[in-house]
Amino acid sequence: MTDVNAPLAFVKMHGAGNDFVIIDSMHQADGVMTTALAAAIGDRHRGVGFDQLAELRQSDAADLDLDFWNADGSRAGACGNATRCVADMVMTARGLDRLRIRTARGILVAENRQGQIWVNMGAPLLDWQDIPLAHACDTDHLPIEGDPAGVGMGNPHCVFFVADADAAPVAALGRDIEHHALFPQATNVEFASVTAPDHLRLRVWERGTGITLACGSGACATAVAAHRRGLTGRRVRIDADGGQLLVDWRDDGVWLSGPVAHVFDATLSAEFIAAHR
Ligand SMILES: N[C@H](CCC[C@H](N)C(=O)O)C(=O)O
Numbered sequence: 001m002t003d004v005n006a007p008l009a010f011v012k013m014h015g016a017g018n019d020f021v022i023i024d025s026m027h028q029a030d031g032v033m034t035t036a037l038a039a040a041i042g043d044r045h046r047g048v049g050f051d052q053l054a055e056l057r058q059s060d061a062a063d064l065d066l067d068f069w070n071a072d073g074s075r076a077g078a079c080g081n082a083t084r085c086v087a088d089m090v091m092t093a094r095g096l097d098r099l100r101i102r103t104a105r106g107i108l109v110a111e112n113r114q115g116q117i118w119v120n121m122g123a124p125l126l127d128w129q130d131i132p133l134a135h136a137c138d139t140d141h142l143p144i145e146g147d148p149a150g151v152g153m154g155n156p157h158c159v160f161f162v163a164d165a166d167a168a169p170v171a172a173l174g175r176d177i178e179h180h181a182l183f184p185q186a187t188n189v190e191f192a193s194v195t196a197p198d199h200l201r202l203r204v205w206e207r208g209t210g211i212t213l214a215c216g217s218g219a220c221a222t223a224v225a226a227h228r229r230g231l232t233g234r235r236v237r238i239d240a241d242g243g244q245l246l247v248d249w250r251d252d253g254v255w256l257s258g259p260v261a262h263v264f265d266a267t268l269s270a271e272f273i274a275a276h277r
Helices: 035-042 080-094 170-178 216-228 270-276
Strands: 008-015 018-025 052-057 064-070 098-103 106-113 116-120 149-152 156-161 188-196 199-206 210-212 235-240 243-250 253-257 260-268
Touching (some): 008 080, 018 080, 064 080, 080 106, 080 253, 149 216, 170 188, 170 210, 199 216
Parallel strands (some): 064 098, 156 188
Antiparallel strands (some): 008 018, 008 260, 052 064, 116 253
């Protein structure tokens, strides 16, 4: 039996500044994470702090299963940057060029192309039921002031195109739109400006976390929304606050790449685990 109150080792990684705690539970019978424990680890004062926590689990359908938690302990159905970080870590450790990762969204494929890791985040969800929205509407032009677009990437996104993303009120508007009635499961909120037909500037308010330095699924959703509106081609560079992401919307799905950093390895004490489980 696994001692669920044993010390818990984790890896801190950054994907373009998107900040992750990664826990490897591949050799446990069950995952160790709970909502309460994720929220405690996610608290930057009481715990460690992260934008998302990702837990690796043994899979009967892919090379590994991957689950995501937000800083408030809520679950996220997709996390592109953490998927890239985990793919990089596991492919390096196992000497693989290709990896299949099962998330809540389904099986995602990661590939090493000339030393650069790409993850296929799957086809964008563009029907209102799938994002999901509360009622039928044109997902390219949501009935919200500012004319945002709605896109699902396994998690909901509300994308505003603005003249200058750097001047956008990300915190004030992000907090409001996150819980807008049109989004029954709340939403991530993107503020994007078009720099060139292959280049966007992006700032993000993440559901369950707040402002982050980058958001992979948000970058994918923004690239999809921009192309749908005829603003960009299918392959774009996206400048997030913490680094540059690459998005390539191909026939087989939306591919995501960008920088990855292994920051440190550490261990949470048994006392911390026992107090917060
Ligand atoms: N940072 C993540 C997205 C987190 C989304 C999460 N905040 C949600 O509740 O959907 C990414 O790289 O895709």
